[in-house]
Amino acid sequence: MIDGISETCSTHNIDLSFLNVRKTSELPDDKDAGYLLWGLELTSITNIENWAKAGYKMVTLHNYFPHLDIPYVNCDNYTGGYLASQHLLSLGHRRIGIILLGRSNYDIEREWALRLQGFHLAHKNNGIEYDHELIYVDIPPQDDLEKLGFNGMKKLMAHKNPPTAVFAAADFAAFGAMQAAEDLKLAVPSDVSIMGYDGYSFCNFTKPSITTIKQNFYELGKLGLEKLIHPNSQTLESLIAPQLIVRGSTAATVK
Numbered sequence: 001m002i003d004g005i006s007e008t009c010s011t012h013n014i015d016l017s018f019l020n021v022r023k024t025s026e027l028p029d030d031k032d033a034g035y036l037l038w039g040l041e042l043t044s045i046t047n048i049e050n051w052a053k054a055g056y057k058m059v060t061l062h063n064y065f066p067h068l069d070i071p072y073v074n075c076d077n078y079t080g081g082y083l084a085s086q087h088l089l090s091l092g093h094r095r096i097g098i099i100l101l102g103r104s105n106y107d108i109e110r111e112w113a114l115r116l117q118g119f120h121l122a123h124k125n126n127g128i129e130y131d132h133e134l135i136y137v138d139i140p141p142q143d144d145l146e147k148l149g150f151n152g153m154k155k156l157m158a159h160k161n162p163p164t165a166v167f168a169a170a171d172f173a174a175f176g177a178m179q180a181a182e183d184l185k186l187a188v189p190s191d192v193s194i195m196g197y198d199g200y201s202f203c204n205f206t207k208p209s210i211t212t213i214k215q216n217f218y219e220l221g222k223l224g225l226e227k228l229i230h231p232n233s234q235t236l237e238s239l240i241a242p243q244l245i246v247r248g249s250t251a252a253t254v255k
Contacts (some may be wrong), residue, residue, distance in 0.1 A: 059073065
């Protein structure tokens with residue numbers, strides 16, 4: 001993401017600097033500047049409302065506040081979840097587990113909930129009824145995604161009719177799921193397929209390498225800056241299309 005922002009700044013001869021605005025209610029008094037806002041979970045919505053009222057030029061990345069008419073750019077998690085599900089279904093898997101970050105099946109983190117919706121849509125489009133007992137949702141201590149994947153995989157594979165494939169909806173969760181599969185003496189992908197989400201480079205170097213959905217954060221940063229420079233040339237919302245990266249952790253089912 002930073003590369004996408006910085007390289008686009010260079011192209012347009014724009015100075016770039018970074019500010020930590022999570023704990024402040026003020027932005028610099030420079031109305032000629034533009035602001036790409038990222039990681040706003042710890043920022044009061046009142047601050048963002050005040051910045052909008054003050055006329056600051058802003059675009060939010062991975063967060064959105066449509067009621068404030070602030071342009072925003074997000075990765076398309078709905079489509080990403082669909083692509084993950086469709087890939088596994090195309091390999092013949094019909095019982096597919098999914099591992100998600102959240103407090104319960106009714107309180108799933110926003111991006112992960114969108115991945116789940118896309119995941120379900122692919123099943124519907126293929127005329128396949130999904131078993132809701134194959135959804136694992138939890139928030140491990142310190143949001144440890146490897147632990148989430150490890151625990152989720154152990155739980156899913158203990159099911160009386162376990163899945164033949166598991167979509168751990170983050171690459172680090174997929175890595176944890178692969179460790180759990182090793183503990184369970186399950187070979188990946190011959191016994192169970194596992195895939196992740198995000199597109200981190202370490203997925204190339206696991207054994208087997210991890211099939212994933214690449215979010216394309218480079219384009220997120222690039223498009224966010226372009227939207228900031230040309231605020232009237234695009235719609236309020238822009239989505240970055242994800243990409244399926246097929247590697248060694250998924251294969252056709254033999255069950």
